[in-house]
Amino acid sequence: MNYYRIRHSTDRKIVGKFTQINEVKHRCSVDDKRFIDSVFFEKASFDPITSIGILDKKAKITDLISTSGQGYMGKLLINCN
Numbered sequence: 001m002n003y004y005r006i007r008h009s010t011d012r013k014i015v016g017k018f019t020q021i022n023e024v025k026h027r028c029s030v031d032d033k034r035f036i037d038s039v040f041f042e043k044a045s046f047d048p049i050t051s052i053g054i055l056d057k058k059a060k061i062t063d064l065i066s067t068s069g070q071g072y073m074g075k076l077l078i079n080c081n
Helices: none
Strands: 021-026 051-055
Touching: none
Parallel strands: none
Antiparallel strands: 021 051
């Protein structure tokens, strides 16, 4: 069995710029029932519409990306590449 540890960092040597996301684009109205902000700490029973986070030019791509803004409140943005 594999275990993973997710650590948050504000160290600019690691993240480049804090927060790494400086702009959030939405692919639907934020009032849409399928928008990701309607899901809180539970598995979605539908395919939610997510926001698109635009990385700052000085940001480094890390496994856990520091962000804020509508579409990311109470959620983790994890790099899967």
